Amino acid sequence: MSFNPNSDKIFIWGMPGSGKSTFGRKLAEQLSCTYTDMDDWIVAQAGKSIPQIFREQGEDEFRKLEKEALRSICEKTTGVIATGGGAPCFFDNADVMNDAGLTIFLDTPLLTIYNRLRDREGRPLLDNTNDLYGTLKQTFAQRKNWYCEARIHIKSETTDLQKEIDRFFTKQ
Template sequence: MLIFLVGFMGAGKTYLGKQWSKKYHWSFYDVDAEIEQTEGTSIAQIFEQKGEAYFRNIEAKTLRNMQHYTKAIIACGGGTPCYFDNMQWMNEVGITVFLNASLPTIQHHIKVDQAKRPLIAGLSEVALFDFIKTKWEQRLPFYEQSSITLYPNQLNEQGFQTILNYIPHA
């Protein structure tokens, strides 16, 4: 069984995925970390040196290479569901979970490592919020195709119980 965590950057996909995988003895993978390991460089460097189109191609290939994993929680990048029919593919091979964090929470979380995130590096606080709001509205139709949506009060370890309840034989 594959569980794909989707949502905007800073929604807690990697953090919660790691927490849940430890507590429930599932494997954890982060698509961006897998890409960085394979490419031997950071996501920011890939964007800067090879561009977003190259990154999105590598991202789709990396994601699809995970289809044979078992009992795995996979944290996807914020834009992963929006390209190459990735969302449809994830829904076909596993369960997608939209971590629906609030925009202020997202902004608070991503400000910490803003410089490492190529789409937002260098933005002022106002420009950052405008970027988040605009991208959120563009990506929401993809996120809403998820099997399960977890809301802010469910973005904790108990949220995983909601996911497990969705799986027929978990």
């Protein structure tokens, strides 16, 4: 697949902690294109952290900001975009991304995600649970069908990510 850094977009989807930023940065470096983090974009626009947005405005309002951020990212940027964990699962965001570029779902085992996230804070939907693994399982069950809309699925635990990058992309 050829990739033009001046016109093409690649959206990385996956659960919180699945490795979107890590993989997205690496891919952007390989393809010599820009890297954009949708959560950072929202924070810059709102002038507040994600936990603050959830606390002060609630999840519904966050999802609206996320939808607006996606539209403006589609207009203003190219390159690799790591989305928010829930972004493909609300409104018509999944279709918007599939129309605007290539979508990649990082399918990382929940146990791996659990081990990565158990001592971390700053994720409003996961911070207030005393059963993190159960919450991850429930969230993934609700989101799975959305994530499966991605054009490319990568089993990130069992796959050599570098090989995947080489397999799918050649720079134009």
